[in-house]
Amino acid sequence: MENLQNQKQRHGCLTAWLVLMMLVYTANMAYSIVLSFIVITPMQMIIPKWIFFLLAAICILNVVFAIFIFRWKKWAFWGFLVTSLITMGINIYTGNGILSSLVGLFGVGILFALLQLKENGRSAWENLE
Template sequence: MQKKERHGCLTAWLIYLIIAYSFSTILYFFKTDEMSKIAQYQISENMMLIHGSLGLLGILFSIMLFKWVKLGFWGIFSISIILFVLQLLNSNRIMSPIFIVICLVILFALLQIKKGNVSGWNNLE
């Protein structure tokens, strides 16, 4: 069995995803009025639970990617599509949905970088 190697940029991006999803999960599950004023973003209780749950799934799928499970990518892809639609419907900010798409494109691009003549995408099982 060949030892799978991950490019440093991909490793850094996966760590970033885990941290970002962790912060968003905490933010949405434990949101206070002070946070709402700082963020200038009003959201209903149900939407907070949906966003927090998607954050938990994002952490899970990022860890799966770290362990070379292809389902992790498709999970992050699905979460990104759901978040994109939710942001379009519930926010007047245009950068939030665009940022979601950019993050997904970066993840896919980083999976294409080769280390030891094998891309991260080909290492996924």
């Protein structure tokens, strides 16, 4: 019985958020790749084709980071933060405003908040290695 209490557990909201993130990033990756093939010529002057492939790669990384958070790796959270900052830079580079580019950091903020929720007296953040 004591061994069950010592097992790492995550709050259900965190689990749901990680699954949602994996689904959204997978869909966004596919969307980025499709856009790279159908971008019309005038838009290519504004957004180079390589940007779409970079965004797709970032989405793949984020799915990997979500998997590693499921496996209790703290570095995966920092990976989310880095990719969000890179995406913010890409958004600014492609002409989005700074405020709209900051919206991507809300996902990392929500993830951090959900990692603080306690399950059996310990937060998921405390359980991360």
